[in-house]
Amino acid sequence: MSQIIDLPLVKRLQRPSHSDKDGRGRVLVIGEGLDAAGALLLSGTAALRTGARELQIAAPPGLAASLGVAVPEARIIPLDEALAGAAAQSDAVVVGASSTAEDGRPTRQFALAPGGAAYLLMAPAMTGLKPAEAQAFGGRLVLLASLAEMAALRGRGQDEVLSEPLEIAREVAAAYQAVVIMNDRDSQIVGADGRAWQTAGNVAALATGGSGDVLAGIIAGLMARGFAPVDAAVIGAYLHGRAGWRLSHDVGSVGFLARELLEEIPLVMTDLSTAQTLPGSL
Template sequence: MSGALQVTPELLRGWRPRSLAEHGDKEARGRVLVLAAGAQVAGATLLTAVAALRAGAGKLQIGAPRSLSLGLAMAIPEARVIPAAETVGGELAPLAAAELADAFARCEAAVIGPGMLDVDAAGELVLRLLQTEGPALVVDAAAMQGVAQDPRRARRHAGEMVLTPHAGEMAALAGVEKADVAADPLGVARRTAARLQAVVVLKGPATLIVSPDGKAWRHPGGGVGLATSGSGDVLAGIIAGLIARGAAPVQAAVWGVSAHAEAGVRLSRRIGRVGYLARELLDEVAPALHQLEAGG
């Protein structure tokens, strides 16, 4: 099988997301549900959720640990925040799957995992949600281990799931050493995408996007400044927002990686090569998407 296609402006121009009607309403841009961090990294929820809106999603819902729900509702007034069961450590509990089932079934894209630290709770939560028919999923951080534990259930959502690991998480997903990922990142990503029937976004200085059928794209990256706390949460939100707007998961992954990188480039010009913050990426997402959609 051939190597990965380089993501270029020409490639993106020929593969634009669905155009939005000038007079369309928010329903036409879809609904995103964010199920993300608990007490220790609550900001990850904000980064993910706002990124989804910046990418163009029309409506936003957040499933939040009960003790955080009011604070998140005040911090993100654009969102409907649904209080749900939490663990002793303040993260979403597996029981929250039942409380969030209606919101999960009624959205176009769901993001699960950004900022989650409890691998057992996050993994069980995602497995319970995967028991039912639902939206396209973007799965990040601790929640990815639940997918890896039950490939059969993951394959029920063939082609409708995007996994966003860095190299260490990729190693855990694939059941190999991190050195094996470094030695053959494309091969490991392809095998994992095929086994789980998911789109794999292997994050790094250059990011690989691999579809379940083995097609692959390589984005050269947006600079070292993107390697900062919360940057991956923003990426997950962008991808979900694009899916809600009507992009196929693999298309949303390629465009999401590109917009995230372009946002980093824009900040590096304005602030510096390193030192900008993930929260500052949020204001660059819409301009970056507009620039890419315009072909430049």
């Protein structure tokens, strides 16, 4: 049923810096609403920690100054209909928190641009998403949602999704021609072709506010580095889980913060660069 991560693929995480710069790419993270600042910071920083070369954050004017100070490595751009131009110059785009425009149109409609950018939509950006709209992304789409959020997307009961998580994830992936990550204690990752992976035994403390934003940024950083969306999703989920595992041993099994995951990301990648086998499981 489940696929195994390819170790040589994982070892691409730590290519020599002198040959990696041109392949590390640019990430654009988009969020609306004054409540989006934390999510934008977490996703954007996670993308940089995973090795993206450049970061742009599209945010409301009221957040520009604070985000510029909090993430000085990022270029802060206005949140308007110029998003398509910014997306066209990016390698990976995250459409995340509070992502419905004032006129009711999802920001994803402004952000979709021709070209080769890969996209990750978090649950708020998936509101009203139709299969035909998702298919317009040309297979360059990752959908990241909880079990409850996935149930709402498909108009299914949460109990039904809980009883058949893999089947529901495969249904969504096929219908939307997208990579699906359905988050729970054991997360389901499914490609549009039906291949499936499952994280096993994630630490309970990963179920904390902002953890999903970190995962989104990790996946975006990997896509910006040239990993295919399905590979970025699988490896990203694995890195996220290992970062949580490290913190659970250093800080405690509960009580660590999502922002503390950020500093663990490059350490986990360094550990994996010399690993003969993959610790943990997926």
